Amino acid sequence: MKRFSFLFAGILLSISSLLHAEPVQQVLRVSAIPDEAPTELLRKFKPLGDYLEKKLGMKVVFTPVTDYAASVEGLINHKLDLVWFGGFTFVQANERSGGKVIPIVQREEDQQFRSVFITTDKSINTLADLKGKNFTFGSESSTSGHLMPRSYLLAAKINPDVDMKRIAFSGAHDATVAAVAGGKVDAGVLNISVWEKLVAEGKVDPKVVRVFYTTPGYFDYNWSVRSDMNPVLRKKLTDAFLELNPNNPQDKAILDLQRTVKFIPTRAENYTAIEAAARNAGLLK
Template sequence: MHRIAALAVAAVLLFPPAARALDALRVSAIPDESPTELQRKFEPLGKYLEKQIGIPVKFVPVTDYAATVEGLAAGKLDMVWYGGFTFVQARRRTGNAIPLVQRAEDARFHSKFIVPSASKAQSLKDLKGGSFAFGSVSSTSGHLMPRYFLLQTGIDPDTDFGKVAYSGAHDVTAKWVEAGKVDAGALNESIWQRLVDEKKIDTSKVRVLWTTPEYQDYNWTVRGDLDPKLVEMLRAAFLALDPAKPEDKAILDLQRASRFIPTSPDAYKNIEQAAKSAGLIKD
Protein backbone atom coordinates (compact mmCIF):
# COMPACT_ATOMS: atom_id res chain seq x y z
CA MET A 1 0.00 0.00 0.00
CA HIS A 2 2.83 2.34 0.86
CA ARG A 3 4.40 1.67 -2.55
CA ILE A 4 1.10 2.42 -4.31
CA ALA A 5 0.69 5.64 -2.35
CA ALA A 6 4.23 6.69 -3.18
CA LEU A 7 3.65 6.00 -6.88
CA ALA A 8 0.44 8.02 -6.78
CA VAL A 9 2.23 10.99 -5.24
CA ALA A 10 5.03 10.72 -7.79
CA ALA A 11 2.49 10.64 -10.62
CA VAL A 12 0.85 13.82 -9.33
CA LEU A 13 4.20 15.57 -9.10
CA LEU A 14 4.94 14.77 -12.73
CA PHE A 15 2.17 17.14 -13.76
CA PRO A 16 2.49 20.91 -13.31
CA PRO A 17 -0.12 22.51 -11.00
CA ALA A 18 -2.13 23.88 -13.93
CA ALA A 19 -2.51 20.43 -15.45
CA ARG A 20 -4.23 19.16 -12.33
CA ALA A 21 -7.92 19.74 -11.76
CA LEU A 22 -8.56 23.33 -10.65
CA ASP A 23 -10.78 24.03 -7.66
CA ALA A 24 -11.60 27.38 -9.25
CA LEU A 25 -10.60 29.51 -12.22
CA ARG A 26 -8.91 32.61 -10.85
CA VAL A 27 -9.57 35.56 -13.13
CA SER A 28 -8.31 39.13 -13.06
CA ALA A 29 -8.13 42.23 -15.24
CA ILE A 30 -5.79 45.13 -15.70
CA PRO A 31 -7.09 47.91 -13.43
CA ASP A 32 -7.81 50.40 -16.20
CA GLU A 33 -11.10 51.34 -14.52
CA SER A 34 -12.27 51.55 -10.92
CA PRO A 35 -12.39 48.24 -8.97
CA THR A 36 -16.17 48.49 -8.56
CA GLU A 37 -16.66 48.97 -12.31
CA LEU A 38 -14.42 46.00 -13.14
CA GLN A 39 -16.32 43.80 -10.69
CA ARG A 40 -19.69 44.97 -12.04
CA LYS A 41 -18.67 44.19 -15.62
CA PHE A 42 -17.28 40.77 -14.78
CA GLU A 43 -19.96 39.30 -12.49
CA PRO A 44 -22.44 38.12 -15.17
CA LEU A 45 -19.60 36.87 -17.37
CA GLY A 46 -18.13 34.95 -14.44
CA LYS A 47 -21.45 33.22 -13.73
CA TYR A 48 -21.78 32.32 -17.41
CA LEU A 49 -18.28 30.83 -17.54
CA GLU A 50 -18.93 28.80 -14.38
CA LYS A 51 -21.83 27.08 -16.13
CA GLN A 52 -19.78 26.45 -19.24
CA ILE A 53 -16.67 24.96 -17.59
CA GLY A 54 -18.22 23.38 -14.51
CA ILE A 55 -15.98 24.91 -11.83
CA PRO A 56 -16.21 28.13 -9.78
CA VAL A 57 -14.86 31.29 -11.35
CA LYS A 58 -13.38 33.82 -8.92
CA PHE A 59 -12.47 37.41 -9.74
CA VAL A 60 -9.19 38.50 -8.15
CA PRO A 61 -8.69 42.30 -8.12
CA VAL A 62 -5.14 43.63 -8.42
CA THR A 63 -3.53 46.95 -7.61
CA ASP A 64 -1.63 47.55 -10.84
CA TYR A 65 -0.97 46.23 -14.33
CA ALA A 66 2.31 44.56 -13.37
CA ALA A 67 0.51 42.44 -10.76
CA THR A 68 -1.51 40.73 -13.50
CA VAL A 69 1.66 39.79 -15.36
CA GLU A 70 3.41 38.46 -12.26
CA GLY A 71 0.23 36.71 -11.11
CA LEU A 72 -0.06 34.85 -14.39
CA ALA A 73 3.66 33.98 -14.41
CA ALA A 74 3.53 32.68 -10.83
CA GLY A 75 0.42 30.58 -11.45
CA LYS A 76 -1.65 32.64 -9.03
CA LEU A 77 -3.95 33.78 -11.86
CA ASP A 78 -5.38 31.57 -14.58
CA MET A 79 -6.99 34.08 -16.94
CA VAL A 80 -6.59 37.83 -17.34
CA TRP A 81 -8.24 40.61 -19.34
CA TYR A 82 -5.24 42.34 -20.90
CA GLY A 83 -4.61 45.34 -23.04
CA GLY A 84 -2.40 44.60 -26.03
CA PHE A 85 0.76 45.98 -24.42
CA THR A 86 0.26 44.13 -21.13
CA PHE A 87 -0.38 40.95 -23.10
CA VAL A 88 2.95 41.47 -24.88
CA GLN A 89 4.62 41.88 -21.49
CA ALA A 90 2.92 38.74 -20.16
CA ARG A 91 3.88 36.75 -23.24
CA ARG A 92 7.50 37.89 -22.95
CA ARG A 93 7.50 37.19 -19.20
CA THR A 94 5.97 33.71 -19.39
CA GLY A 95 6.94 32.59 -22.87
CA ASN A 96 3.64 30.76 -23.36
CA ALA A 97 0.66 32.92 -22.35
CA ILE A 98 -2.23 32.16 -24.72
CA PRO A 99 -4.52 34.92 -26.04
CA LEU A 100 -7.95 33.29 -26.33
CA VAL A 101 -10.28 35.87 -27.79
CA GLN A 102 -10.72 39.57 -28.32
CA ARG A 103 -13.81 41.67 -28.84
CA ALA A 104 -14.61 42.31 -32.49
CA GLU A 105 -14.00 45.97 -31.66
CA ASP A 106 -10.45 45.25 -30.48
CA ALA A 107 -9.31 44.30 -33.96
CA ARG A 108 -9.76 47.98 -34.90
CA PHE A 109 -9.26 49.95 -31.73
CA HIS A 110 -8.43 53.63 -31.20
CA SER A 111 -7.37 56.08 -28.52
CA LYS A 112 -8.91 59.50 -28.02
CA PHE A 113 -6.95 62.66 -27.25
CA ILE A 114 -9.17 64.98 -25.24
CA VAL A 115 -8.90 68.61 -24.14
CA PRO A 116 -11.08 71.04 -22.19
CA SER A 117 -13.75 72.51 -24.46
CA ALA A 118 -12.29 75.98 -23.98
CA SER A 119 -8.82 74.85 -25.13
CA LYS A 120 -7.43 76.70 -28.14
CA ALA A 121 -5.72 73.52 -29.36
CA GLN A 122 -6.75 72.40 -32.83
CA SER A 123 -4.05 69.78 -33.41
CA LEU A 124 -1.60 67.68 -31.43
CA LYS A 125 1.20 70.16 -32.11
CA ASP A 126 -0.81 72.82 -30.28
CA LEU A 127 -0.38 70.78 -27.07
CA LYS A 128 3.35 71.50 -26.86
CA GLY A 129 4.41 73.16 -23.64
CA GLY A 130 1.24 72.18 -21.78
CA SER A 131 0.49 69.47 -19.23
CA PHE A 132 -0.60 66.03 -20.42
CA ALA A 133 -2.09 62.95 -18.76
CA PHE A 134 -1.59 59.34 -19.78
CA GLY A 135 -3.32 56.47 -17.97
CA SER A 136 -1.18 53.68 -16.55
CA VAL A 137 2.42 53.36 -17.73
CA SER A 138 1.56 49.83 -18.93
CA SER A 139 -1.66 50.81 -20.70
CA THR A 140 -1.86 50.18 -24.44
CA SER A 141 -4.59 52.69 -25.25
CA GLY A 142 -3.83 55.08 -22.40
CA HIS A 143 -0.08 55.33 -22.84
CA LEU A 144 1.81 53.17 -25.35
CA MET A 145 -0.17 53.93 -28.50
CA PRO A 146 -0.79 57.61 -27.68
CA ARG A 147 2.94 57.98 -27.01
CA TYR A 148 3.76 56.12 -30.23
CA PHE A 149 1.49 58.33 -32.34
CA LEU A 150 2.76 61.49 -30.64
CA LEU A 151 6.31 60.47 -31.57
CA GLN A 152 5.15 59.76 -35.13
CA THR A 153 3.76 63.31 -35.22
CA GLY A 154 7.09 64.73 -34.08
CA ILE A 155 6.16 65.30 -30.45
CA ASP A 156 8.31 63.77 -27.72
CA PRO A 157 6.18 63.71 -24.55
CA ASP A 158 9.27 63.73 -22.34
CA THR A 159 10.60 66.98 -23.77
CA ASP A 160 7.73 68.75 -25.54
CA PHE A 161 5.17 68.77 -22.71
CA GLY A 162 5.57 71.03 -19.72
CA LYS A 163 4.42 68.23 -17.44
CA VAL A 164 3.46 64.58 -17.92
CA ALA A 165 1.28 62.80 -15.37
CA TYR A 166 -0.03 59.23 -15.13
CA SER A 167 -3.59 58.96 -13.85
CA GLY A 168 -3.58 55.17 -13.53
CA ALA A 169 -6.97 54.70 -15.24
CA HIS A 170 -8.83 55.96 -18.30
CA ASP A 171 -11.83 57.34 -16.41
CA VAL A 172 -9.51 59.27 -14.09
CA THR A 173 -7.74 60.80 -17.09
CA ALA A 174 -11.09 62.03 -18.42
CA LYS A 175 -11.97 63.54 -15.06
CA TRP A 176 -8.61 65.30 -14.82
CA VAL A 177 -9.18 66.96 -18.19
CA GLU A 178 -12.76 67.84 -17.28
CA ALA A 179 -11.59 69.45 -14.02
CA GLY A 180 -8.78 71.36 -15.75
CA LYS A 181 -6.04 69.56 -13.82
CA VAL A 182 -4.22 68.94 -17.11
CA ASP A 183 -4.35 70.59 -20.52
CA ALA A 184 -4.94 67.33 -22.38
CA GLY A 185 -5.02 63.58 -21.96
CA ALA A 186 -5.38 60.28 -23.82
CA LEU A 187 -7.69 57.37 -23.09
CA ASN A 188 -9.25 54.41 -24.82
CA GLU A 189 -12.24 55.01 -27.05
CA SER A 190 -14.44 52.36 -25.43
CA ILE A 191 -14.24 53.90 -21.96
CA TRP A 192 -14.60 57.40 -23.40
CA GLN A 193 -17.83 56.32 -25.10
CA ARG A 194 -19.11 54.67 -21.91
CA LEU A 195 -18.48 57.86 -19.93
CA VAL A 196 -20.35 59.86 -22.56
CA ASP A 197 -23.25 57.37 -22.82
CA GLU A 198 -23.67 57.17 -19.05
CA LYS A 199 -23.31 60.95 -18.69
CA LYS A 200 -20.35 60.51 -16.37
CA ILE A 201 -18.41 63.13 -18.27
CA ASP A 202 -19.66 66.62 -19.10
CA THR A 203 -19.21 66.99 -22.86
CA SER A 204 -19.77 70.72 -22.54
CA LYS A 205 -16.46 70.82 -20.66
CA VAL A 206 -14.43 68.25 -22.62
CA ARG A 207 -14.02 67.57 -26.35
CA VAL A 208 -12.13 65.11 -28.51
CA LEU A 209 -9.12 66.73 -30.17
CA TRP A 210 -7.86 63.75 -32.18
CA THR A 211 -8.49 60.04 -32.71
CA THR A 212 -5.58 57.73 -33.43
CA PRO A 213 -5.34 55.34 -36.39
CA GLU A 214 -6.58 51.83 -35.60
CA TYR A 215 -4.58 49.13 -33.83
CA GLN A 216 -5.17 45.78 -32.08
CA ASP A 217 -5.88 45.96 -28.37
CA TYR A 218 -7.57 44.00 -25.58
CA ASN A 219 -7.88 40.23 -25.18
CA TRP A 220 -8.62 37.47 -22.69
CA THR A 221 -5.43 35.52 -22.02
CA VAL A 222 -4.81 32.27 -20.12
CA ARG A 223 -1.72 30.66 -18.67
CA GLY A 224 0.09 28.54 -21.20
CA ASP A 225 0.23 25.55 -18.85
CA LEU A 226 -3.52 25.26 -18.27
CA ASP A 227 -5.16 21.98 -19.27
CA PRO A 228 -5.62 22.28 -23.06
CA LYS A 229 -9.18 20.97 -22.74
CA LEU A 230 -10.02 23.78 -20.31
CA VAL A 231 -8.41 26.32 -22.64
CA GLU A 232 -10.62 25.15 -25.51
CA MET A 233 -13.73 25.13 -23.29
CA LEU A 234 -13.06 28.74 -22.32
CA ARG A 235 -12.44 29.82 -25.90
CA ALA A 236 -15.62 28.07 -27.05
CA ALA A 237 -17.62 29.69 -24.23
CA PHE A 238 -16.59 33.19 -25.31
CA LEU A 239 -17.20 32.48 -28.99
CA ALA A 240 -20.65 31.04 -28.21
CA LEU A 241 -21.94 34.31 -26.73
CA ASP A 242 -24.67 35.34 -29.17
CA PRO A 243 -25.89 38.95 -29.31
CA ALA A 244 -29.23 37.65 -30.64
CA LYS A 245 -29.90 36.04 -27.25
CA PRO A 246 -30.98 38.55 -24.56
CA GLU A 247 -28.98 36.91 -21.74
CA ASP A 248 -25.84 36.77 -23.86
CA LYS A 249 -26.34 40.32 -25.11
CA ALA A 250 -26.49 41.58 -21.52
CA ILE A 251 -23.07 40.02 -20.90
CA LEU A 252 -21.65 41.38 -24.15
CA ASP A 253 -23.02 44.86 -23.46
CA LEU A 254 -21.21 44.99 -20.12
CA GLN A 255 -18.02 44.01 -21.93
CA ARG A 256 -18.77 46.68 -24.54
CA ALA A 257 -18.51 43.96 -27.17
CA SER A 258 -20.67 43.17 -30.18
CA ARG A 259 -19.23 39.65 -29.91
CA PHE A 260 -15.93 37.85 -29.25
CA ILE A 261 -13.66 36.61 -32.04
CA PRO A 262 -10.54 34.38 -32.03
CA THR A 263 -7.10 35.95 -31.73
CA SER A 264 -3.47 34.85 -31.70
CA PRO A 265 -0.03 36.09 -30.54
CA ASP A 266 0.72 37.32 -34.06
CA ALA A 267 -2.09 39.88 -33.79
CA TYR A 268 0.01 41.80 -31.25
CA LYS A 269 3.32 41.93 -33.12
CA ASN A 270 2.60 45.54 -34.14
CA ILE A 271 1.99 46.46 -30.49
CA GLU A 272 5.35 44.92 -29.59
CA GLN A 273 7.07 46.88 -32.37
CA ALA A 274 5.36 50.09 -31.24
CA ALA A 275 6.58 49.47 -27.68
CA LYS A 276 10.12 49.01 -28.96
CA SER A 277 9.89 52.17 -31.08
CA ALA A 278 8.62 54.12 -28.08
CA GLY A 279 11.45 52.77 -25.92
CA LEU A 280 9.09 51.01 -23.50
CA ILE A 281 10.56 47.54 -24.04
CA LYS A 282 13.96 46.37 -25.22
CA ASP A 283 15.13 43.13 -26.83
Protein backbone atom coordinates (compact mmCIF):
# COMPACT_ATOMS: atom_id res chain seq x y z
CA MET A 1 0.00 0.00 0.00
CA LYS A 2 2.83 2.35 0.91
CA ARG A 3 4.58 1.48 -2.33
CA PHE A 4 1.40 2.31 -4.27
CA SER A 5 1.04 5.63 -2.43
CA PHE A 6 4.61 6.63 -3.29
CA LEU A 7 4.10 5.60 -6.91
CA PHE A 8 0.85 7.55 -7.15
CA ALA A 9 2.47 10.63 -5.60
CA GLY A 10 5.34 10.36 -8.09
CA ILE A 11 2.92 10.23 -11.00
CA LEU A 12 1.08 13.29 -9.72
CA LEU A 13 4.37 15.16 -9.30
CA SER A 14 5.42 14.27 -12.87
CA ILE A 15 2.06 15.42 -14.25
CA SER A 16 2.32 18.67 -12.29
CA SER A 17 5.85 19.27 -13.60
CA LEU A 18 4.70 18.74 -17.18
CA LEU A 19 1.76 21.10 -16.75
CA HIS A 20 3.96 23.83 -15.35
CA ALA A 21 7.00 23.27 -17.56
CA GLU A 22 8.03 26.08 -19.86
CA PRO A 23 6.94 25.25 -23.42
CA VAL A 24 9.77 24.44 -25.82
CA GLN A 25 10.15 27.11 -28.48
CA GLN A 26 9.54 25.63 -31.94
CA VAL A 27 10.41 28.54 -34.25
CA LEU A 28 13.05 31.27 -34.04
CA ARG A 29 11.58 34.43 -35.60
CA VAL A 30 14.28 36.68 -37.03
CA SER A 31 14.40 40.10 -38.67
CA ALA A 32 16.73 43.00 -39.37
CA ILE A 33 16.57 46.75 -39.69
CA PRO A 34 15.77 47.57 -43.34
CA ASP A 35 19.00 49.42 -44.10
CA GLU A 36 19.17 47.69 -47.51
CA ALA A 37 16.60 46.42 -49.99
CA PRO A 38 14.45 43.50 -48.66
CA THR A 39 15.72 41.18 -51.39
CA GLU A 40 19.31 41.87 -50.35
CA LEU A 41 18.55 41.27 -46.67
CA LEU A 42 16.92 37.93 -47.52
CA ARG A 43 19.84 36.91 -49.75
CA LYS A 44 22.33 37.69 -46.98
CA PHE A 45 20.37 35.85 -44.30
CA LYS A 46 19.41 32.61 -46.12
CA PRO A 47 22.70 30.69 -45.56
CA LEU A 48 22.93 32.00 -41.98
CA GLY A 49 19.35 30.92 -41.31
CA ASP A 50 20.05 27.42 -42.63
CA TYR A 51 23.15 27.22 -40.41
CA LEU A 52 21.22 28.34 -37.31
CA GLU A 53 18.50 25.76 -37.98
CA LYS A 54 21.09 22.98 -37.86
CA LYS A 55 22.79 24.37 -34.77
CA LEU A 56 19.61 25.04 -32.81
CA GLY A 57 17.55 22.10 -34.04
CA MET A 58 14.57 24.32 -34.71
CA LYS A 59 12.96 26.16 -37.61
CA VAL A 60 14.32 29.65 -38.33
CA VAL A 61 12.08 32.13 -40.15
CA PHE A 62 13.24 35.53 -41.46
CA THR A 63 10.59 38.23 -41.84
CA PRO A 64 11.53 41.63 -43.34
CA VAL A 65 10.03 44.67 -41.62
CA THR A 66 8.83 47.89 -43.21
CA ASP A 67 10.91 50.31 -41.16
CA TYR A 68 13.34 50.60 -38.26
CA ALA A 69 10.59 51.21 -35.70
CA ALA A 70 8.89 47.94 -36.71
CA SER A 71 12.05 45.98 -35.85
CA VAL A 72 12.07 47.52 -32.37
CA GLU A 73 8.36 46.95 -31.75
CA GLY A 74 8.53 43.42 -33.15
CA LEU A 75 11.18 42.36 -30.63
CA ILE A 76 9.79 44.00 -27.51
CA ASN A 77 6.22 42.85 -28.31
CA HIS A 78 7.30 39.20 -28.67
CA LYS A 79 6.63 39.03 -32.42
CA LEU A 80 10.34 38.54 -33.12
CA ASP A 81 13.03 36.68 -31.17
CA LEU A 82 16.29 37.80 -32.78
CA VAL A 83 16.92 41.09 -34.59
CA TRP A 84 19.89 42.62 -36.40
CA PHE A 85 20.00 46.14 -34.96
CA GLY A 86 22.14 49.16 -35.64
CA GLY A 87 23.66 50.67 -32.51
CA PHE A 88 21.04 53.42 -32.30
CA THR A 89 18.15 51.03 -32.95
CA PHE A 90 19.45 48.81 -30.14
CA VAL A 91 19.51 51.84 -27.83
CA GLN A 92 15.93 52.66 -28.83
CA ALA A 93 14.80 49.07 -28.25
CA ASN A 94 16.53 48.90 -24.88
CA GLU A 95 14.95 52.21 -23.86
CA ARG A 96 11.47 51.16 -25.02
CA SER A 97 11.70 47.80 -23.24
CA GLY A 98 12.99 49.20 -19.95
CA GLY A 99 16.38 47.56 -20.33
CA LYS A 100 15.06 44.15 -21.36
CA VAL A 101 16.93 43.80 -24.67
CA ILE A 102 20.31 42.05 -24.72
CA PRO A 103 22.90 42.38 -27.52
CA ILE A 104 24.58 38.97 -27.81
CA VAL A 105 27.11 39.27 -30.66
CA GLN A 106 28.50 41.79 -33.10
CA ARG A 107 30.84 41.57 -36.05
CA GLU A 108 34.48 42.23 -35.23
CA GLU A 109 34.30 45.27 -37.50
CA ASP A 110 31.48 46.77 -35.44
CA GLN A 111 33.92 47.75 -32.69
CA GLN A 112 35.24 50.47 -34.97
CA PHE A 113 32.52 51.06 -37.54
CA ARG A 114 32.60 54.16 -39.75
CA SER A 115 30.44 56.23 -42.07
CA VAL A 116 31.46 57.84 -45.36
CA PHE A 117 30.27 61.16 -46.78
CA ILE A 118 29.98 61.04 -50.58
CA THR A 119 29.40 63.50 -53.41
CA THR A 120 29.72 64.12 -57.15
CA ASP A 121 30.17 67.88 -56.62
CA LYS A 122 33.78 68.97 -57.17
CA SER A 123 33.28 71.97 -54.88
CA ILE A 124 32.63 69.72 -51.87
CA ASN A 125 35.83 68.54 -50.21
CA THR A 126 35.25 69.06 -46.48
CA LEU A 127 32.30 68.94 -44.10
CA ALA A 128 32.26 72.74 -44.07
CA ASP A 129 31.57 72.71 -47.82
CA LEU A 130 28.17 71.14 -47.12
CA LYS A 131 26.76 74.45 -45.94
CA GLY A 132 24.04 75.62 -48.30
CA LYS A 133 23.90 72.24 -50.08
CA ASN A 134 21.17 69.62 -50.53
CA PHE A 135 22.03 66.59 -48.43
CA THR A 136 20.59 63.17 -47.64
CA PHE A 137 20.95 60.93 -44.62
CA GLY A 138 19.74 57.31 -44.69
CA SER A 139 16.95 56.36 -42.31
CA GLU A 140 16.18 58.70 -39.41
CA SER A 141 16.81 55.76 -37.03
CA SER A 142 20.08 54.69 -38.67
CA THR A 143 23.25 54.80 -36.57
CA SER A 144 25.67 54.97 -39.48
CA GLY A 145 23.33 56.76 -41.88
CA HIS A 146 22.10 59.50 -39.57
CA LEU A 147 22.88 59.59 -35.83
CA MET A 148 26.67 59.34 -35.82
CA PRO A 149 27.16 61.40 -39.01
CA ARG A 150 24.92 64.09 -37.48
CA SER A 151 26.97 64.04 -34.28
CA TYR A 152 30.21 64.53 -36.25
CA LEU A 153 28.63 67.37 -38.24
CA LEU A 154 27.56 69.07 -35.01
CA ALA A 155 31.08 68.59 -33.61
CA ALA A 156 32.37 70.38 -36.74
CA LYS A 157 30.01 73.30 -35.96
CA ILE A 158 27.64 72.39 -38.79
CA ASN A 159 23.97 72.15 -37.88
CA PRO A 160 22.30 70.23 -40.73
CA ASP A 161 18.88 71.69 -39.92
CA VAL A 162 20.16 75.25 -40.16
CA ASP A 163 23.28 75.31 -42.33
CA MET A 164 22.18 73.07 -45.20
CA LYS A 165 19.78 74.13 -47.94
CA ARG A 166 17.65 70.99 -47.69
CA ILE A 167 17.85 67.68 -45.81
CA ALA A 168 16.32 64.43 -47.04
CA PHE A 169 16.16 60.88 -45.68
CA SER A 170 16.66 58.21 -48.34
CA GLY A 171 15.56 55.35 -46.07
CA ALA A 172 18.49 53.03 -46.85
CA HIS A 173 22.22 53.14 -47.58
CA ASP A 174 21.99 51.95 -51.18
CA ALA A 175 19.22 54.51 -51.78
CA THR A 176 21.57 57.24 -50.53
CA VAL A 177 24.17 56.28 -53.13
CA ALA A 178 21.49 56.28 -55.85
CA ALA A 179 20.31 59.75 -54.80
CA VAL A 180 23.83 61.19 -54.91
CA ALA A 181 24.78 59.43 -58.15
CA GLY A 182 21.53 60.55 -59.78
CA GLY A 183 22.04 64.19 -58.86
CA LYS A 184 18.97 64.37 -56.61
CA VAL A 185 21.17 65.73 -53.81
CA ASP A 186 24.62 67.29 -53.66
CA ALA A 187 25.95 64.88 -51.04
CA GLY A 188 24.98 62.13 -48.64
CA VAL A 189 26.26 59.76 -45.99
CA LEU A 190 26.10 55.99 -45.55
CA ASN A 191 27.85 53.16 -43.75
CA ILE A 192 31.26 52.19 -45.04
CA SER A 193 30.38 48.50 -45.33
CA VAL A 194 27.61 49.05 -47.88
CA TRP A 195 29.76 51.60 -49.74
CA GLU A 196 32.65 49.13 -50.11
CA LYS A 197 30.27 46.38 -51.22
CA LEU A 198 28.70 48.57 -53.93
CA VAL A 199 32.15 49.63 -55.18
CA ALA A 200 33.39 46.01 -55.22
CA GLU A 201 30.30 44.91 -57.17
CA GLY A 202 30.77 47.70 -59.71
CA LYS A 203 27.42 49.28 -58.85
CA VAL A 204 29.00 52.67 -58.24
CA ASP A 205 32.03 54.34 -59.84
CA PRO A 206 34.21 55.83 -57.06
CA LYS A 207 35.74 58.21 -59.60
CA VAL A 208 32.33 59.77 -60.16
CA VAL A 209 30.77 59.35 -56.72
CA ARG A 210 33.64 59.91 -54.32
CA VAL A 211 34.22 59.79 -50.58
CA PHE A 212 35.32 63.16 -49.21
CA TYR A 213 35.12 62.43 -45.48
CA THR A 214 35.28 59.27 -43.34
CA THR A 215 34.19 59.44 -39.71
CA PRO A 216 36.16 58.16 -36.72
CA GLY A 217 35.18 54.69 -35.50
CA TYR A 218 32.26 53.86 -33.21
CA PHE A 219 30.35 50.77 -32.02
CA ASP A 220 27.48 49.82 -34.31
CA TYR A 221 25.53 46.73 -35.40
CA ASN A 222 24.62 43.75 -33.23
CA TRP A 223 22.30 40.75 -33.00
CA SER A 224 19.91 41.27 -30.07
CA VAL A 225 17.36 39.19 -28.16
CA ARG A 226 14.92 39.84 -25.31
CA SER A 227 16.13 39.18 -21.77
CA ASP A 228 13.28 36.68 -21.26
CA MET A 229 14.57 34.31 -23.94
CA ASN A 230 15.25 30.86 -22.51
CA PRO A 231 18.88 31.05 -21.24
CA VAL A 232 19.71 27.69 -22.82
CA LEU A 233 18.50 28.86 -26.23
CA ARG A 234 20.30 32.18 -25.86
CA LYS A 235 23.58 30.40 -25.13
CA LYS A 236 23.14 27.99 -28.06
CA LEU A 237 22.37 30.95 -30.33
CA THR A 238 25.37 32.94 -29.12
CA ASP A 239 27.68 29.95 -29.44
CA ALA A 240 26.43 29.31 -32.99
CA PHE A 241 27.53 32.78 -34.08
CA LEU A 242 30.86 32.56 -32.27
CA GLU A 243 31.64 29.15 -33.78
CA LEU A 244 31.51 30.40 -37.37
CA ASN A 245 35.04 29.76 -38.62
CA PRO A 246 36.51 31.62 -41.63
CA ASN A 247 38.80 28.64 -42.27
CA ASN A 248 35.73 26.49 -43.00
CA PRO A 249 34.54 27.19 -46.59
CA GLN A 250 30.83 26.91 -45.71
CA ASP A 251 31.23 29.18 -42.68
CA LYS A 252 33.31 31.64 -44.70
CA ALA A 253 30.51 31.95 -47.27
CA ILE A 254 28.14 32.92 -44.45
CA LEU A 255 30.63 35.37 -42.93
CA ASP A 256 31.33 36.94 -46.33
CA LEU A 257 27.63 37.65 -46.82
CA GLN A 258 27.55 39.23 -43.36
CA ARG A 259 30.60 41.26 -44.41
CA THR A 260 32.79 40.16 -41.53
CA VAL A 261 35.66 37.81 -40.66
CA LYS A 262 34.05 36.69 -37.40
CA PHE A 263 31.46 37.43 -34.74
CA ILE A 264 32.50 38.39 -31.21
CA PRO A 265 30.57 38.79 -27.92
CA THR A 266 29.14 42.21 -27.14
CA ARG A 267 27.30 43.92 -24.28
CA ALA A 268 24.92 46.81 -23.70
CA GLU A 269 27.67 48.99 -22.19
CA ASN A 270 29.36 49.21 -25.60
CA TYR A 271 26.54 51.44 -26.81
CA THR A 272 26.55 54.11 -24.09
CA ALA A 273 28.39 56.55 -26.39
CA ILE A 274 25.68 56.11 -29.03
CA GLU A 275 23.01 56.71 -26.41
CA ALA A 276 24.80 59.89 -25.33
CA ALA A 277 25.09 61.06 -28.94
CA ALA A 278 21.38 60.40 -29.50
CA ARG A 279 20.38 62.40 -26.43
CA ASN A 280 22.75 65.22 -27.36
CA ALA A 281 21.24 65.39 -30.86
CA GLY A 282 17.72 65.38 -29.42
CA LEU A 283 16.91 62.04 -31.06
CA LEU A 284 16.35 60.12 -27.82
CA LYS A 285 14.30 61.64 -25.02
